Amino acid sequence: MQPFDYVRATSVADAVRAFGAAGPDTRLLAGGTTLYDLMKLGVETPAHVIDVNGLRELETIDTSQPDELVFGALARMSDVAADPVIAGEYPALAESLWRAASQQLRNMASVGGNLLQRTRCAYFRGGEPFACNKRAPGSGCAAQEGIDRGHALFGGSEACIAVYPGDWAVALAAFEAQVDVEGPHGPRSLAIEALHVEPGRTPDVETTLAPGEIIVRIRVPKTPLGRASTYHKIRDRESYAFALVSVAAALRMEGDMVAEARLALGGVATRPWRVRAAEAVLRGQPFTPALARRAGEAALSGARPGRMNAFKVELGIRAVADALSIARQRG
Amino acid sequence: MSSSATLRTGGHPPTPGRVAVELVVNGVPLAASLDPRRSLLDLLREQLGLTGAKKGCDHGQCGACTVHVDGRRVASCLTPAVQAHGRQVLTIEGLSPAGSPLHPMQQAFIDHDALQCGYCTPGQIMAAVACVAEGHATSPEQIREYMSGNLCRCGAYVGIVAAIEDAAMKMAATTMATAGRSAEMPEARHAAV
Numbered sequence: 312m313q314p315f316d317y318v319r320a321t322s323v324a325d326a327v328r329a330f331g332a333a334g335p336d337t338r339l340l341a342g343g344t345t346l347y348d349l350m351k352l353g354v355e356t357p358a359h360v361i362d363v364n365g366l367r368e369l370e371t372i373d374t375s376q377p378d379e380l381v382f383g384a385l386a387r388m389s390d391v392a393a394d395p396v397i398a399g400e401y402p403a404l405a406e407s408l409w410r411a412a413s414q415q416l417r418n419m420a421s422v423g424g425n426l427l428q429r430t431r432c433a434y435f436r437g438g439e440p441f442a443c444n445k446r447a448p449g450s451g452c453a454a455q456e457g458i459d460r461g462h463a464l465f466g467g468s469e470a471c472i473a474v475y476p477g478d479w480a481v482a483l484a485a486f487e488a489q490v491d492v493e494g495p496h497g498p499r500s501l502a503i504e505a506l507h508v509e510p511g512r513t514p515d516v517e518t519t520l521a522p523g524e525i526i527v528r529i530r531v532p533k534t535p536l537g538r539a540s541t542y543h544k545i546r547d548r549e550s551y552a553f554a555l556v557s558v559a560a561a562l563r564m565e566g567d568m569v570a571e572a573r574l575a576l577g578g579v580a581t582r583p584w585r586v587r588a589a590e591a592v593l594r595g596q597p598f599t600p601a602l603a604r605r606a607g608e609a610a611l612s613g614a615r616p617g618r619m620n621a622f623k624v625e626l627g628i629r630a631v632a633d634a635l636s637i638a639r640q641r642g
Numbered sequence: 643m644s645s646s647a648t649l650r651t652g653g654h655p656p657t658p659g660r661v662a663v664e665l666v667v668n669g670v671p672l673a674a675s676l677d678p679r680r681s682l683l684d685l686l687r688e689q690l691g692l693t694g695a696k697k698g699c700d701h702g703q704c705g706a707c708t709v710h711v712d713g714r715r716v717a718s719c720l721t722p723a724v725q726a727h728g729r730q731v732l733t734i735e736g737l738s739p740a741g742s743p744l745h746p747m748q749q750a751f752i753d754h755d756a757l758q759c760g761y762c763t764p765g766q767i768m769a770a771v772a773c774v775a776e777g778h779a780t781s782p783e784q785i786r787e788y789m790s791g792n793l794c795r796c797g798a799y800v801g802i803v804a805a806i807e808d809a810a811m812k813m814a815a816t817t818m819a820t821a822g823r824s825a826e827m828p829e830a831r832h833a834a835v
């Protein structure tokens with residue numbers, strides 16, 4: 312691992328000042344489960360690291376506000392998953408957390424750092440000699456001619472087809488969360504869907520955060536869609552694996568009729584992938600298994616599989632249908 | 643990094659490129675000046691001689707390095723040692739006081755043949771103790787889910803789940819018996835520092 316200098320931030324203002332003044336070779340350290348891992352692999356090589364774990368004011372989980380749930384960026388995945396309001400009223404949010412990683416990692420990982428986790432593409436993590444435009448811009452993309460079983464059906468480009476691996480951001484997209492950031496030019500808020508970008512010609516650029524910006528909190532509007540929701544995650548093994556396909560589904564029913572639906576996909580796209588066209592298929596219709604299947608087909612339509620991942624299309628359609636029936640049973 | 647001689651109790655002058663860290667390991671307070679690249683796992687194993695926690699993958703994927711930090715289970719391979727500053731670390735060596743009976747979880751692993759080669763076992767036991775304390779050991783299904791971060795290449799999973807179910811009942815009984823007494827970290831026993 313390349314040497315770096317290490318400082319502990321003592322306040323948010325302190326962190327904003329230090330990070331704002333720093334160059335591109337500086338990283339914030341939260342749980343470290345992405346950053347330190349990639350530093351060990353030589354994929355991340357910061358010269359300066361600012362540890363933000365001392366910022367206790369960013370650890371809050373506040374479910375008592377009238378119209379929103381508020382999560383400090385440093386709240387840990389395990390604590391948010393175990394919060395009784397989240398587990399009871401927003402099962403999709405809780406499941407997107409406890410079905411991710413392991414309890415050891417969830418005790419370490421922050422819900423802010425989680426949003427910025429990086430792809431698990433083996434050619435990205437593997438380093439030299441593999442070509443990877445995300446890790447080494449301009450070097451090519453080894454996945455295009457390589458093993459693309461885990462790669463994206465949606466949002467890919469000639470330069471990169473790597474999947475955004477996170478679960479939490481997918482559930483947050485379904486619930487239209489807001490992300491509050493602070494930076495050298497002051498605070499601002501953005502929709503979770505405006506945080507991640509498709510790779511296009513610059514796969515090394517993954518978010519719309521400006522240099523020096525720090526995520527301070529995540530806010531989720533309180534909604535009756537919360538209760539009839541699920542995060543349905545299909546993996547190569549039953550637990551402790553990234554998604555092959557995952558579905559955040561939430562419904563608001565009026566009798567047997569779907570009044571409102573939210574659907575977002577994980578494991579199949581280069582960013583959290585909300586599927587509004589599939590939501591529209593459901594809206595105003597009586598809920599039936601056939602309708603759920605049609606929503607799945609709408610969600611997966613336009614998929615662009617590579618050589619080894621075409622199985623994810625039918626898997627995705629069925630995962631959407633199953634997720635909707637789980638959500639329906641809760642509503 | 644050099645020997646355990648760089649670690650001593652009491653104050654420690656900072657060295658350039660190093661970070662002053664104070665932590666408590668198995669009840670023993672330590673002060674050290676550390677290279678920030680060093681993992682908590684390497685600090686424990688290579689500087690403190692606490693080789694119970696194992697290095698399986700070094701990337702958070704296997705659970706063999708599981709220890710408790712402030713009572714919560716973590717992967718020590720993905721924890722920079724400098725992040726343990728001001729924290730209490732508990733390893734398998736500190737789980738049951740020397741000369742006293744084994745922790746109920748350790749005994750249950752023996753009783754249920756919950757190991758073959760034993761490489762994953764210290765991590766399994768530390769994860770299992772936390773799993774019970776979290777309230778995540780109420781059924782075999784829940785144990786399997788919340789222990790999924792600990793892989794066992796020997797496939798001793800059936801015994802592991804049985805051991806945890808058994809120990810969970812005994813730990814609940816002990817907790818009731820000692821309710822009201824403080825739940826402090828056990829006193830130090832290792833002589834490595």
Ligand SMILES: Cc1cc2nc3c(=O)[nH]c(=O)nc-3n(C[C@H](O)[C@H](O)[C@H](O)COP(=O)(O)OP(=O)(O)OC[C@H]3O[C@@H](n4cnc5c(N)ncnc54)[C@H](O)[C@@H]3O)c2cc1C
Pocket residue numbers: 338339340341342343344345346347348384385410411412413416419420421422423424425426427428476477478479524525526527551552553554701702703
């Ligand atoms: C073995 C393994 C399995 C996993 N399985 C899953 C899984 O199934 N599903 C899943 O979703 N995730 C999974 N993960 C990923 C894990 O959830 C993320 O690594 C974790 O959530 C990242 O959070 P952190 O606090 O550790 O971030 P860090 O590693 O500390 O930071 C990640 C990035 O975000 C930046 N950063 C951190 N905090 C902030 C902030 N407040 N503002 C701005 N930038 C910030 C850092 O500089 C860094 O670039 C897994 C990880 C491992 C190692």
Ligand code: SF4
Pocket residue numbers: 430432433434435442443444445446451452453454455470471472473514
């Ligand atoms: S898919 Fe993206 S991350 Fe993977 S090798 Fe290609 S450019 Fe790199």
Ligand code: FES
Pocket residue numbers: 696697698699700701702703704705706707708717718719720
């Ligand atoms: S060595 Fe830490 S999880 Fe494998």
Ligand code: FES
Pocket residue numbers: 756757758759760761762763793794795796797798
């Ligand atoms: S007992 Fe051998 S790896 Fe678990």
